[in-house]
Amino acid sequence: xxxxxxxxxxxxxxxxxxxxxxxxxxxRNDSNLPKIAPIQKGSDIFQSGFWVIATATANALxxxxxxxxxxxxxxxxxxxxxxxFKKVKEGEYEGRRHIHVRVGSRVPRD
Numbered sequence: 001x002x003x004x005x006x007x008x009x010x011x012x013x014x015x016x017x018x019x020x021x022x023x024x025x026x027x028r029n030d031s032n033l034p035k036i037a038p039i040q041k042g043s044d045i046f047q048s049g050f051w052v053i054a055t056a057t058a059n060a061l062x063x064x065x066x067x068x069x070x071x072x073x074x075x076x077x078x079x080x081x082x083x084x085f086k087k088v089k090e091g092e093y094e095g096r097r098h099i100h101v102r103v104g105s106r107v108p109r110d
Contacts, residue, residue: 022061022063
């Protein structure tokens with residue numbers, strides 16, 4: 001993996017005390033990463049990658065919320081319910097994960 005991919009953003013696993021569900025805030029600070037896009041045409045499930053997330057953390061986040069930010073100081077521009085994580089098996093981003101997020105309902109901002 002290149003050094004360029006090492007600085008993908010600050011990742012925070014939080015527990016929302018009111019909703020008692022896991023949430024993660026991801027900062028997309030690498031303009032070379034692919035845009036968040038549906039996993040297939042017409043789908044309400046979107047994919048973003050390539051994130052460094054441990055297996056235990058990924059498992060704890062399933063069913064929780066994700067919030068994507070351009071900068072730490074700005075509100076999220078995209079978010080939804082975390083459906084799954086898919087590990088990249090080969091290439092430059094091997095070992096990192098794609099996050100699959102379902103959208104369709106408004107995601108509350110924190």
